[in-house]
Amino acid sequence: MVVASAAGAGTAWFIAAICGVGLVVVLLAWSRATQRRDRDDAQRSLQVRRVKQQLDLVLATSGDVLWELDVRSGVLSRTGIQRLAGPGAPNDIPLSRWREEAIHPDDLEPLRRRVERHVEGDSEGFESEHRIRHDDGEWRWVRARGKVVERDAAGRPLKIAGTTRDIHAHRRAERETRVALEVFRSMSEAVAVIDLDFRFVAVNPAFTRITGYTGSDVIGRGTDLLDSTQHSAEFYQRVRGLVVRSGHWGGEMWQQRKDGGEFLGWIELSEVRDNNGLRTLFVAVVNDVTQKKRAEQELRYLANYDTLTGLPNRTLLSERLSRAIIRARRQESRVAVLYIDLDHFKDINDSLGHAAGDRLLKAAAARLQAAVGPTDTVARLGGDEFTIIVEDLDSIATAERLARELIAAFASPLEVDERHTATITPSIGISLYPDHALVPTDLLKFADTAMYAAKADGRNTFEIYDDAMDAEARRRAAILAALRRALAQDELRLVFQPRLSLRSGGIVGVEALLRWRSAELGEIGPAEFIPLAEESGLILPIGEWVLHQACRTLRQWQDAGLADLSCSVNVSVLQLLRAPLAQQVAAAIAVCGLAPDRLELELTESMVMKNAEETRAVLDQLREVGVRIAIDDFGTGYSSLVYLKRLPIDTLKIDKAFIGDLTDDPDDKAITATIITMAHSLGLQVVAEGVETSEQLVYLRDQGCDEVQGYWLSRPLETDHALGFLRQRLDAARTGQPPPQA
Ligand code: C2E
Ligand code: MG
Ligand code: MG
Numbered sequence: 001m002v003v004a005s006a007a008g009a010g011t012a013w014f015i016a017a018i019c020g021v022g023l024v025v026v027l028l029a030w031s032r033a034t035q036r037r038d039r040d041d042a043q044r045s046l047q048v049r050r051v052k053q054q055l056d057l058v059l060a061t062s063g064d065v066l067w068e069l070d071v072r073s074g075v076l077s078r079t080g081i082q083r084l085a086g087p088g089a090p091n092d093i094p095l096s097r098w099r100e101e102a103i104h105p106d107d108l109e110p111l112r113r114r115v116e117r118h119v120e121g122d123s124e125g126f127e128s129e130h131r132i133r134h135d136d137g138e139w140r141w142v143r144a145r146g147k148v149v150e151r152d153a154a155g156r157p158l159k160i161a162g163t164t165r166d167i168h169a170h171r172r173a174e175r176e177t178r179v180a181l182e183v184f185r186s187m188s189e190a191v192a193v194i195d196l197d198f199r200f201v202a203v204n205p206a207f208t209r210i211t212g213y214t215g216s217d218v219i220g221r222g223t224d225l226l227d228s229t230q231h232s233a234e235f236y237q238r239v240r241g242l243v244v245r246s247g248h249w250g251g252e253m254w255q256q257r258k259d260g261g262e263f264l265g266w267i268e269l270s271e272v273r274d275n276n277g278l279r280t281l282f283v284a285v286v287n288d289v290t291q292k293k294r295a296e297q298e299l300r301y302l303a304n305y306d307t308l309t310g311l312p313n314r315t316l317l318s319e320r321l322s323r324a325i326i327r328a329r330r331q332e333s334r335v336a337v338l339y340i341d342l343d344h345f346k347d348i349n350d351s352l353g354h355a356a357g358d359r360l361l362k363a364a365a366a367r368l369q370a371a372v373g374p375t376d377t378v379a380r381l382g383g384d385e386f387t388i389i390v391e392d393l394d395s396i397a398t399a400e401r402l403a404r405e406l407i408a409a410f411a412s413p414l415e416v417d418e419r420h421t422a423t424i425t426p427s428i429g430i431s432l433y434p435d436h437a438l439v440p441t442d443l444l445k446f447a448d449t450a451m452y453a454a455k456a457d458g459r460n461t462f463e464i465y466d467d468a469m470d471a472e473a474r475r476r477a478a479i480l481a482a483l484r485r486a487l488a489q490d491e492l493r494l495v496f497q498p499r500l501s502l503r504s505g506g507i508v509g510v511e512a513l514l515r516w517r518s519a520e521l522g523e524i525g526p527a528e529f530i531p532l533a534e535e536s537g538l539i540l541p542i543g544e545w546v547l548h549q550a551c552r553t554l555r556q557w558q559d560a561g562l563a564d565l566s567c568s569v570n571v572s573v574l575q576l577l578r579a580p581l582a583q584q585v586a587a588a589i590a591v592c593g594l595a596p597d598r599l600e601l602e603l604t605e606s607m608v609m610k611n612a613e614e615t616r617a618v619l620d621q622l623r624e625v626g627v628r629i630a631i632d633d634f635g636t637g638y639s640s641l642v643y644l645k646r647l648p649i650d651t652l653k654i655d656k657a658f659i660g661d662l663t664d665d666p667d668d669k670a671i672t673a674t675i676i677t678m679a680h681s682l683g684l685q686v687v688a689e690g691v692e693t694s695e696q697l698v699y700l701r702d703q704g705c706d707e708v709q710g711y712w713l714s715r716p717l718e719t720d721h722a723l724g725f726l727r728q729r730l731d732a733a734r735t736g737q738p739p740p741q742a
Pocket of ligand 3: 632633
């Protein structure tokens with residue numbers, strides 16, 4: 001302080017000086033500061049500009065929009081909004097208008113909630129994906145991020161700022177990916193994404209369903225996991241090689257499931273390229289076509305094979321025969337066609353039932369195949385008809401030898417089931433290329449014709465085709481065609497052969513015998529047309545007609561005074577097995593008002609014996625109706641009389657084969673005598689048929705035979721003649737005159 005007072009003036013000066021200096025300094029400093037500030041300002045604004053430029057650049061390149069909401073004024077200021085909402089979008093927009101127009105109404109509420117939560121301090125910032133309107137009218141997806149940047153003293157937000165980014169393309173891509181993924185997942189085809197080393201990258205549920213492998217089972221593992229043993233390893237290698245070279249492969253491929261089972265896949269393998277066109281993956285789409293393939297194979301099998309026996313059918317046979325002929329022409333060799341029909345198969349079918357018949361056919365097919373060996377074609381044409389094609393034949397004798405071997409092969413019984421066997425014989429017809437025909441259809445037809453000739457020869461034999469057979473076959477066809485019209489054209493009639501009682505000496509009955517005069521073919525004998533009628537089933541309507549016609553005639557004759565007369569009617573096995581015979585007989589009797597015991601039905605011995613069980617049931621029904629039953633042609637079937645007696649029969653008719661030689665052949669004599677004695681002991685009537693001489697008659701009478709029928713008495717007579725004959729005999733008996741003879 002002293003110093004200060006001692007030097008007061010100086011001090012003031014000093015102060016002044018100081019101050020002056022100071023002022024200068026201050027001024028200097030000020031001016032320097034000003035200069036610095038200016039410089040700093042310039043620098044800062046440069047920096048700001050630079051930052052702004054950088055920001056603009058960032059915004060421009062990122063596509064982001066910068067925005068700031070002044071909460072108090074409610075104005076939303078945006079930088080670069082035109083990039084998102086079109087050139088017409090204003091930078092500043094009142095929040096109310098923004099809410100009404102610029103944001104999708106559905107997105108407003110979620111956004112508001114997010115912002116609110118943030119403002120309340122729940123989070124650092126908020127984020128929202130929503131749609132804003134582009135000035136072309138479209139909604140575009142954006143992602144906005146923001147936060148409160150300024151609050152008042154009470155913590156209320158004053159400014160909220162952030163960025164908004166266009167995510168439209170991203171959202172679309174994401175959606176597409178989602179759809180693709182959904183499709184991938186829900187596809188019924190198995191889809192596998194595979195890398196360039198053929199390792200699984202991804203698989204869909206259908207893949208798991210079809211192969212049994214889940215994603216975790218296969219991902220990272222090689223696709224050879226699915227390779228099946230149905231193809232060679234080279235096959236799979238080749239396919240992979242093709243895919244690598246061309247980028248694609250499509251085709252059928254067997255694949256192995258996880259459980260070891262195999263399936264046939266229709267596979268499309270395609271490459272996937274990235275944006276740069278570089279192959280990155282393969283995609284395999286696999287359809288399980290096993291079922292489809294199986295169905296196709298089944299159809300092909302059905303078209304070419306017989307389902308019962310597994311043998312080729314007619315279609316495949318024709319095809320193979322054609323090929324055999326082509327080869328034979330080239331090699332100048334022969335082809336034989338053997339046409340085989342099983343004898344009396346129908347009877348077996350009818351008696352044992354269709355299931356047994358089917359088993360028998362199978363067994364017969366196997367036996368045929370075994371007899372010829374695996375290289376020759378054995379085919380089934382249907383029913384009990386088989387065909388064998390034999391190639392490379394050097395001579396006809398070879399075909400004959402084979403036929404003999406086939407017949408021998410059928411000598412032992414066939415197994416029908418565990419408990420039953422049946423013996424069946426074949427009839428075989430043979431035709432040869434080029435001897436008989438040059439084309440398959442003719443060869444088959446001629447072999448068939450030869451087969452019929454073998455049947456006519458007594459069956460269980462073979463015949464080689466010759467031209468005469470063809471004429472015969474044509475005649476058979478003509479007869480059959482005419483026979484179909486015979487009933488409708490009223491071409492059938494009955495003739496009647498009388499039966500004489502050796503006890504009373506009177507006529508006791510007649511046998512009705514069928515006759516046919518065809519308009520086209522003339523008179524045809526029953527021995528020729530009845531077997532055809534039986535084969536074709538025509539015997540059913542014809543037999544019913546015979547039954548009614550016989551009953552009608554008998555009724556007329558009884559009315560005409562022949563009250564005690566009875567009538568025999570021949571019945572075929574088919575009528576017995578297929579027609580309601582008992583009902584038909586009952587109806588015929590009822591319609592004509594006949595006593596049932598005036599009607600006798602004749603069944604041949606062989607057919608009764610062959611179908612013992614079935615016939616028995618029908619015979620019992622007939623017995624109920626009250627008609628008599630006779631066994632016709634007895635002695636030819638070698639059946640046991642005792643067995644026959646168990647059937648409800650009344651009469652035995654000894655076959656005319658025994659009667660014919662009766663007086664010359666001691667065997668026939670003995671047989672006839674035995675039959676008569678045994679039949680009587682069993683309580684049966686005996687009728688001898690085919691009696692032509694009085695010597696035969698005398699012998700029969702001596703043996704105690706009950707009745708005779710034959711040319712000695714009368715040939716079969718037309719209805720009117722028969723009535724005349726019967727009347728005459730009746731009158732003679734009444735007047736005691738000796739009986740006239742036919
Ligand atoms: P069948 O029932 O044994 O009839 C007897 C056959 O012997 C008849 O032949 C008859 O004319 C013939 N005959 C009769 N007496 C003599 C004789 O003294 N000597 C010779 N050599 N033959 C004699 P037909 O009329 O030709 O009939 C042949 C076969 O046709 C019959 O044999 C019978 O099995 C069958 N038949 C005839 N008519 C019918 C019918 O209406 N229905 C059925 N299913 N078969 C019938
Ligand atoms: Mg008869
Ligand atoms: Mg007979």
